[in-house]
Amino acid sequence: MMFWRERERETKEQNGGPPCGQVRVLVVGDSGVGKTSLVHLILNGSSIVRPPQTIGCTVGVKHTTYGNSGSSSTSIKGDAERDFFIELWDISGHDRYKDCRSLFYSQINGVIFVYDLSQRRTKTSLQKWAVEIATAGTFSAPLASGGPGGLPVPYIVIGNKADIATNEGVRGSSGNLVDMARLWVEKQGLLPSSEEIPLTESFPGGGGLIAAAKGARYDKEAVMKFFRMLIRRRYFSDDLPGNHWSSPVQKPLHGSSEISNDDDHLYKSKSSSYIGDSYKYNTLPPLPAQRNLTPPPTLYPQQPMSTPDNYSIPRFASTQDMSSARYKRSDINV
Numbered sequence: 191m192m193f194w195r196e197r198e199r200e201t202k203e204q205n206g207g208p209p210c211g212q213v214r215v216l217v218v219g220d221s222g223v224g225k226t227s228l229v230h231l232i233l234n235g236s237s238i239v240r241p242p243q244t245i246g247c248t249v250g251v252k253h254t255t256y257g258n259s260g261s262s263s264t265s266i267k268g269d270a271e272r273d274f275f276i277e278l279w280d281i282s283g284h285d286r287y288k289d290c291r292s293l294f295y296s297q298i299n300g301v302i303f304v305y306d307l308s309q310r311r312t313k314t315s316l317q318k319w320a321v322e323i324a325t326a327g328t329f330s331a332p333l334a335s336g337g338p339g340g341l342p343v344p345y346i347v348i349g350n351k352a353d354i355a356t357n358e359g360v361r362g363s364s365g366n367l368v369d370m371a372r373l374w375v376e377k378q379g380l381l382p383s384s385e386e387i388p389l390t391e392s393f394p395g396g397g398g399l400i401a402a403a404k405g406a407r408y409d410k411e412a413v414m415k416f417f418r419m420l421i422r423r424r425y426f427s428d429d430l431p432g433n434h435w436s437s438p439v440q441k442p443l444h445g446s447s448e449i450s451n452d453d454d455h456l457y458k459s460k461s462s463s464y465i466g467d468s469y470k471y472n473t474l475p476p477l478p479a480q481r482n483l484t485p486p487p488t489l490y491p492q493q494p495m496s497t498p499d500n501y502s503i504p505r506f507a508s509t510q511d512m513s514s515a516r517y518k519r520s521d522i523n524v
């Protein structure tokens with residue numbers, strides 16, 4: 191038995207590197223915007239009814255595969271399918287963790303910014319989050335130029351709670367609406383792709399809710415594409431020195447449905463609930479210290495306290511939105 195396991199391991203290693211890999215994604219945004227709910231949905235495909243308030247940071251891990259034995263959209267020529275783990279670091283948005291949360295900004299491959307479509311200030315404060323991460327974080331496989339606030343890794347922006355936002359985007363939450371949202375999250379998390387969205391009568395809300403559910407289902411695919419893009423950048427890009435499994439025959443595919451351009455800092459989604467933001471990028475190149483950090487040999491979750499590269503990188507800090515109001519959990523009336 192040991193013999194075969196050993197042989198299998200050797201074969202995989204001869205095939206271009208260790209059998210699995212890992213990318214780290216921060217999930218950030220103001221308290222109560224729905225980060226924990228979103229992570230739970232990504233990991234489990236179902237809603238969480240009463241998410242606890244995150245204390246500091248919670249890490250969830252999603253398994254996926256990437257390589258030529260998967261779907262054509264994830265294929266890499268000449269490369270066997272491998273296991274990858276997406277670490278989702280759900281950072282508490284509460285102000286009480288403001289001074290210590292930079293502990294978690296280590297070896298970042300990508301960022302998911304989350305805001306509440308019904309609370310406009312949660313969107314404007316994303317710039318502040320971007321500056322904080324860019325200033326205090328260390329990055330794996332950084333981009334050649336910085337994004338919002340100097341952030342040197344790809345990111346997506348997710349507008350959550352589409353079910354309670356009006357077309358104008360500013361309506362406060364109410365208890366009933368939150369209940370409706372829970373119902374919606376349950377439905378959209380459990381629906382197989384072939385199944386129709388439930389009839390209008392199933393929901394107390396009407397067409398807007400159904401549209402939101404449809405949009406969210408579509409965007410789950412967008413999130414997976416984002417993860418695959420991060421895997422490709424870290425492990426299959428010829429441009430990044432020190433990456434595992436990079437070889438002339440392992441060039442990234444540039445399929446039309448994939449996020450193939452590394453300069454696409456922001457993944458732009460067309461759907462209603464995942465909304466691309468038109469950040470203006472500054473033109474600062476990444477500092478030498480931010481150049482590609484050597485990835486670890488396996489994909490097991492990294493321990494933030496033991497990471498040797500836990501240092502601060504002084505970067506240009508935007509003053510935009512520094513005055514954004516505090517967002518209280520009570521504002522969403524849950």
Ligand SMILES: Nc1nc2c(ncn2[C@@H]2O[C@H](COP(=O)(O)OP(=O)(O)OP(=O)(O)O)[C@@H](O)[C@H]2O)c(=O)[nH]1
Nearest residue numbers: 221222223224225226227241244282283351371524
């Ligand atoms: N209406 C509605 N409510 C949602 C949605 N997603 C999450 N919620 C609710 O919003 C509240 C806050 O959600 P969380 O996931 O805990 O928010 P968070 O961003 O992780 O909050 P912190 O842990 O404080 O940073 C909970 O009551 C959720 O049920 C949604 O899409 N629509």
